[in-house]
Amino acid sequence: MEKRDRLYEGKAKVVYTTDDPQRMVLHFKDDTSAFDGEKIEQLAQKGVVNNRFNAFIMGKLAEAGIPNHFEKLLSDRESLVKRLEMIPVECVIRNRSAGSLSRRLGVPEGLVLSPPVFEFFLKNDALHDPMINISHIKAFGWAMEDEVARMAELTFQANDVLQALFADAGLILVDFKLEFGRFDGEILLGDEFSPDGCRLWDADTQEKMDKDRFRRGLGGVVEAYEEVARRLGVPL
CATH class of the missing domain: 3.30.200.20 (Phosphorylase Kinase; domain 1)
Structure with missing residues (x-):
């Protein structure tokens, strides 16, 4: 290659x-x-x-x-x-309240959300990734209705898999975003999954182990990422 x-x-x-x-x-x-x-x-x-x-x-x-x-x-x-034809929509799952959800709704950080909250955002930095819904996605032609349904289905499936994976490592998967694209007529998960695009807390101490360390100036960003990787058994 x-x-x-x-x-x-x-x-x-x-x-x-x-x-x-x-x-x-x-x-x-x-x-x-x-x-x-x-x-x-x-x-x-x-x-x-x-x-x-x-x-x-x-x-x-x-x-x-x-x-x-x-x-x-x-x-x-x-x-x-x-190489996917990317769909400009971010799928977000929230298992606990944090970040923009807490700010928008005025709720404290850390509330357990049952069932998890699912949201769509338009991937557009210039517009600050505004929140959208399925009507916007259909009206502007960003994805077909069956594609949206498949994206949501895969996001919830990923949530089940990842919550269990991180729980076994002593971590809480607070929230995460996924992006999807088309490949040979199929919807595939694209982009990346790393601590840059999710929130992870230590299950015992609630210590932040993700990019919130950078956002909030807590330091030790890479060290936290490495600790998460070590707990999961990621070969570094």
């Missing part, structure tokens, strides 16, 4: 084309951002940790029957993935 042209550079990854038009290379950067890119820093080794973390989680999801774009690790910082 030959890596070729830079296709896109985001806040945390660079995407490259390959000699196979249906495959891409993801390069995980050390860049860390928050508040729609207003706060940016480089954290040594974060890209390595997230690349390996993502490979581990995508493997666990695939084993559970959740199709995704991940194919294999290429190096410490790069992975080979299927």
